[in-house]
Amino acid sequence: MTIWLPNLKDAGGPVYRQIAQAIRTAVDDGTLKPGERLPTHRDLAYHLGVTVGTITRSYREAERIGLVAGEVGRGTYVLDNIQAQLDMAATTPLPPSFTNNIGPMRHGTPEVEVENTGPINFRMNCPLPPQNDHLRNTLLEIAQTMPLDDMVTYKSEYGMAHQRKALAAAAGRLGLDDNPERVVPTAGVQHGMTVSLLATIRPGDLVLCEEMTYPNLRSLANLLQFRLRGVAMDDDGIIPDVLENLCRTHSPRAIYLMPTLHNPLCSTMSQQRRIDIAEILRKYDLTLIEDGIYHFLDPNAPPPLSCFAPERSIYLDGVSKSIGGGLRVGYIHAPGELIGKLASAIRATCWMVSTINLELVSRMIMDGSLQQFEAWHREEAAKRLAIILGTLKGYDIRSHPTNYHIWLDLPDHIDPGELVMNAANSGVLLTAAQQFAVGPVPRGLRLCFGAEKSVERLRRGVQTIDRLLKSSDFGNSVVM
Secondary structure, X not given: OOOOOOOOOOOOOOHHHHHHHHHHHHHHOXXXXXXXXXXXXXXXXXXXXXXXXXXHHHHHHHHHOOOEEEEOOOEEEEOOXXXXXXXXXXXXXXXXXXXXOOOOXXXXXXXXXXXXXXXXXXXXOOOOOOOOOXXXXXXXXXXXXXXXXXXXXXXXXXXXXXXXXXXXXXXXXXXXXXXXXXXXEEOOHHHHHHHHHHHXXXXXXXXXXXXXXXXXXXXXXXXXXXXXXXXXXXXXXXXHHHHHHHHHHHOOOEEEEOOXXXXXXXXXXXXXXXXXXXXXXXXXXXXXXXXXXOHHHOOOOOOOHHHHOHHHEEEEEEOHHHHHHHHOOEEEEOOHHHHHHHHHHHHHHOOOOOHHHHHHHHHHXXXXXXHHHHHHHHHHHHHHHHHHHHHOOOOEEEOOOOOOEEEEEOOOOOOHHHHHHHHHHOOEEOEEHHHOEOOOOOOEEEEEOOOOOOHHHHHHHHHHHHHHHHOOOOOOOOOO
C-alpha cells in the first residue's frame, strides 16, 4: 500500500472534493501511479483528522471521474490512463447519427433512410424496432379515439385504470400476480430502478448486486449515497452461500438482480437457484429489485425470481428493448403495501408517465402486437448473432441464441482497455468490463449488436474486432 497522503493546506471547498482533487493532481503528476493502492478509509481519516464517511465520499468522487476503482475486499486502486479514459467515455453522449434508431425526420416525411457514416455502435443495447406501420397506425388511432384532455392534461401517477390493467396483464403473462393494484407505470426501467431505491433504502444503507451489474446502478449509488457491494457469481448467477454470508455479516437492505439474460454476462439463473435465493431473501428480510428488461428474449427462462418471493419483490420491466427506448414506458410490480411509496417516488421524480406513450404501450399489450414484436426481436437477434459468431471463431464467448449482446472473455495477451480504445480509433464502440464491475474486474468486454440498421455495417464492425484480436501489436493505442 502506498504511503501517499494528500496535501490540503491551501485547498478550498468541501473536504471530500479537496481530497478527490488531490488524487487527481497526484495522478496527473505521477506521484500516484497506475495500480497503486490508496490508504484505507480508516487510515486516511486518522491522518487527516476527518470522518471515515468523508474519505468514503472522496473516494467515490475520484471513482466517478475515472481516477480510481474500488475492489471489494482489496481496496481502492489508481486506474491507468486508458481505464480512466474508458470510464469517462462511457458517460459521453453518443453522436445523434446513431442515437436515433428510428431514423431522422425530414420535412414531414417520416423515417427517411440516410446512410450512417458515424462509429459502428456495439456499445449500447438499443435494438431497432420492427419496421412496420403498426406503431404509426396505433398512434393515429389514439389521436382519433382518445379525448384531447386525456392526452395532454395532468393525470395520476398511478396511470389510468385501463392502462394499469394492461400493464398487469403483461406481468401476468410472466407468472406474476395480474392484479392491477400491484402495478404502477414508470418512465422506463431506469426510472423504475430510481423509484424502487427511493422507496426502499436510505443514504448509507447497503445494497447488494451481482459482481458484474448494470452500470446505472453504480451511478445511482453515488447519487443516492447508498453503499453498493457485489455478490460473487458462477455460471448460474449469484452464489447462495456467498449471499447468505453477506446477509448474516453486513445486514444489507436490498438487492438488485438481473436473473434472466444477465447484462453483461448473458446467463439465465436456473429455477432451483431462484428458489434457493428466494429462501435467503425471506430469512434475512431482504428486498429484491429484479430487472426483467431482457426476459422476453428468453421465452424458455424460468418464471421471474420475484414469483418465488412475491411478498418482498419489486419487479421492473419496460419496452425499451421490444418497442423503442424513446417511448420511456415501463412498470413496477410490487407488494400492495409498497405501491403507495412507489407512487409517491414517481410523483416526486416525474409526476406521471406520458399519457400518450403509456396509452400506446397499453394498446399494444392488449391487442397482442407487443408479443409479436417480442417474437420478431428473438428472430432478428438470432440472425445477427449468427453473423457475430460466424466471424469471431475460436474465442471464449458467452451468448444466448436470441439475445442482442455477447460477452467476450479475452486472451491473457490482450489488454481490454487498449482493445476498446483501439476499436474506437477504428470506428467501433465497445464496452469493457470496467464499466460493469462491482468488485474484481474480469478480462472481457460486452458487444451489443442490435442498434445498427445496416447488416453490412454490423459485419464490417465485427470484422474489425476480429482483426484487432488477431493483431499481435497492442502497444500502441492508435490504430491506423
